[in-house]
Amino acid sequence: MAASKEDDTISITVEFSGGLEMLFSNERKLPLSIPAKDDTGARTNVAYLVNYLCENAMKDPKKELFVLDGTVRPGILVLINDADWELEGEEKYEVQEGDNILFVSTLHGG
Amino acid sequence: MASTLIIESLRQQIASCEVQLRDLQRQLAEAEHSHQQQLQERKHQSAQTGTDPLAYDFTHGIHDDFKSEVYAALLHTEDVQPPPNRWPLEKNEYRRYGRQLIVPVIGLQGQLLLKGASVLIVGVGGLGCPAAAYLVGAGVGTVGLVDGDTVEESNLHRQILHSTSRVGMTKVESAMVALHSLNPNVKLIPHHGRLSPETAISTVQSYDLVLDCTDTPASRYLISDTCVLLGKPLVSSSALRIDGQLMVLNNPPLPPGNTAGGPCYRCVFPKPPPPDSVLTCGDGGILGPVVGVMGVLQALEAIKVLTRFTGASTNGAASSDSPSLLIFSAYSNPMFRAMRLRARKPKCAACSAQATVTLEALSSGSLDYVQFCGTVAPVDALSANERISVENYAKIRLEANPFTGSEPSKDSHILVDVREKVQFDICSLEGSVNIPFSIVERTPGFSLKSSGNIDGSGEETDWVSELRKHSDKPVFVLCRRGNDSQITVKRMKELGLDNGGQRWIGDIKGGLQAWRISIDADFPEY
Numbered sequence: 001m002a003a004s005k006e007d008d009t010i011s012i013t014v015e016f017s018g019g020l021e022m023l024f025s026n027e028r029k030l031p032l033s034i035p036a037k038d039d040t041g042a043r044t045n046v047a048y049l050v051n052y053l054c055e056n057a058m059k060d061p062k063k064e065l066f067v068l069d070g071t072v073r074p075g076i077l078v079l080i081n082d083a084d085w086e087l088e089g090e091e092k093y094e095v096q097e098g099d100n101i102l103f104v105s106t107l108h109g110g
Numbered sequence: 111m112a113s114t115l116i117i118e119s120l121r122q123q124i125a126s127c128e129v130q131l132r133d134l135q136r137q138l139a140e141a142e143h144s145h146q147q148q149l150q151e152r153k154h155q156s157a158q159t160g161t162d163p164l165a166y167d168f169t170h171g172i173h174d175d176f177k178s179e180v181y182a183a184l185l186h187t188e189d190v191q192p193p194p195n196r197w198p199l200e201k202n203e204y205r206r207y208g209r210q211l212i213v214p215v216i217g218l219q220g221q222l223l224l225k226g227a228s229v230l231i232v233g234v235g236g237l238g239c240p241a242a243a244y245l246v247g248a249g250v251g252t253v254g255l256v257d258g259d260t261v262e263e264s265n266l267h268r269q270i271l272h273s274t275s276r277v278g279m280t281k282v283e284s285a286m287v288a289l290h291s292l293n294p295n296v297k298l299i300p301h302h303g304r305l306s307p308e309t310a311i312s313t314v315q316s317y318d319l320v321l322d323c324t325d326t327p328a329s330r331y332l333i334s335d336t337c338v339l340l341g342k343p344l345v346s347s348s349a350l351r352i353d354g355q356l357m358v359l360n361n362p363p364l365p366p367g368n369t370a371g372g373p374c375y376r377c378v379f380p381k382p383p384p385p386d387s388v389l390t391c392g393d394g395g396i397l398g399p400v401v402g403v404m405g406v407l408q409a410l411e412a413i414k415v416l417t418r419f420t421g422a423s424t425n426g427a428a429s430s431d432s433p434s435l436l437i438f439s440a441y442s443n444p445m446f447r448a449m450r451l452r453a454r455k456p457k458c459a460a461c462s463a464q465a466t467v468t469l470e471a472l473s474s475g476s477l478d479y480v481q482f483c484g485t486v487a488p489v490d491a492l493s494a495n496e497r498i499s500v501e502n503y504a505k506i507r508l509e510a511n512p513f514t515g516s517e518p519s520k521d522s523h524i525l526v527d528v529r530e531k532v533q534f535d536i537c538s539l540e541g542s543v544n545i546p547f548s549i550v551e552r553t554p555g556f557s558l559k560s561s562g563n564i565d566g567s568g569e570e571t572d573w574v575s576e577l578r579k580h581s582d583k584p585v586f587v588l589c590r591r592g593n594d595s596q597i598t599v600k601r602m603k604e605l606g607l608d609n610g611g612q613r614w615i616g617d618i619k620g621g622l623q624a625w626r627i628s629i630d631a632d633f634p635e636y
Contacts (some may be wrong), residue, residue: 017437075382
């Protein structure tokens with residue numbers, strides 16, 4: 001497995017903030033190796049990553065606190081390399097080696 | 111018992127009023143003192159302008175016919191405005207603001223901008239208190255305060271303007287007392303009650319800038335919409351537990367449809383979060399300095415926006431150019447991270463050319479923010495025979511059986527406390543066992559086999575097998591207020607722990623809160 005790693009997978013860092021870490025076993029920072037391509041052979045994008053996280057990294061069964069209607073639920077900001085994913089093409093952004101992807105849940109306390 | 115409670119409560123009220131009275135007396139003394147000083151200063155000034163002109167003897171110099179005119183003219187000088195001040199700030203202001211005046215980004219120009227500015231602070235809690243203290247301290251000319259709550263003891267660890275003696279006072283009044291004694295130069299405007307769609311426009315209208323220091327999604331959307339419609343920049347912040355977030359929105363505050371304006375709250379969060387994902391400080395907890403840091407940063411951002419036009423800061427072009435989200439995480443390294451935010455959303459409901467949020471819609475009350483954000487219905491998951499009152503549970507626990515005469519035994523049943531461990535460790539009923547709700551929730555659906563065979567989630571299912579072992583004993587479930595306990599009872603039954611109805615499993619109504627109110631007043635309230 002290790003031999004073909006460089007071609008098949010990309011290494012990224014996924015981070016959680018604003019309470020989302022509680023859905024991921026209280027891990028705020030998750031170094032991750034994900035497949036470079038999805039089942040159809042297309043390059044892995046953020047939509048794929050979100051689904052991948054749900055199925056592989058999330059221990060909590062309350063998936064609806066992370067994903068709703070097939071996308072990240074309202075109230076969660078996705079930040080790709082310190083920028084709003086809106087600036088990068090949202091779900092269609094193709095994940096690059098070394099990317100930092102941060103999921104932030106909005107807070108409301110005051 | 112009841113009468114001693116009343117006596118104690120009256121004693122406390124008297125003590126609290128006495129402290130308030132002393133506080134008012136001190137304020138009166140301060141006010142009288144400064145009034146006296148002002149009078150003396152004025153007297154001093156008029157003394158310098160010379161002797162009383164009316165005391166001059168005109169009898170030999172001026173014709174009688176002119177006397178009355180001269181007198182009239184001389185008398186008139188009393189109405190004439192004093193000559194324009196040589197200095198743009200009052201004498202005391204140079205001393206008071208000296209340390210910030212000499213900072214290049216402020217300077218005299220910046221101080222005058224602050225003095226001429228008005229800021230509305232919505233919410234005088236954990237964010238609003240420090241924010242107001244720094245803005246009033248800095249000499250912002252007018253500060254408005256909006257809040258509908260009264261001061262509670264559980265506010266005091268973080269809401270630094272309030273005090274022990276002012277518990278029970280409205281937050282607006284309490285903050286006014288503290289802020290006035292901090293800086294009497296600032297005009298404070300109280301707005302009692304929560305901001306609502308009906309009051310938002312008239313309340314915000316006369317201010318230059320708004321701080322959102324509230325704690326619900328509904329108020330955040332309302333404040334943002336109002337700011338967009340009235341063209342006010344908005345400094346929005348929030349905090350929970352050990353995290354905080356900060357954004358400067360609608361900055362620059364250009365009219366809806368102008369894409370050069372800064373994004374609004376709706377651009378960043380077009381849809382509200384599901385109501386059950388929203389945690390309050392009361393339920394999630396909050397560390398005082400965390401929310402304090404965020405409130406102080408709001409004051410800082412407000413000062414930056416208000417003094418933006420001073421020569422010194424234009425080359426910095428600080429916060430106005432690129433909208434950003436500042437994330438504070440007290441236990442991460444680094445603690446602060448700034449994220450680049452999007453520009454205005456082309457189809458934003460509030461600030462785009464296609465906006466549906468309009469002044470008319472807002473002021474007519476046709477926008478229901480509470481409905482837009484949804485509410486969490488009170489949990490009502492169980493039937494009456496699956497529940498027991500604290501009084502009846504207390505009998506089971508404390509009283510001997512009247513028929514058999516047998517002493518009550520804690521072993522006769524199982525008491526499960528589903529609060530999180532940190533809360534259980536603060537205080538718990540003797541003999542209760544702790545199964546945190548977060549673990550109950552995470553327990554996979556139909557775990558027919560008992561111990562941890564499902565992807566390493568050993569701890570989750572341990573509690574299930576443990577309860578199965580004692581299948582003859584009834585189970586009472588307890589939590590802080592009586593919501594999670596109901597859901598847990600349902601869950602236990604789904605897992606078959608009631609042996610198809612042979613074993614009683616039920617929840618204690620109202621939880622430990624009801625227990626404290628009706629049974630044991632000494633049980634800690636937190």
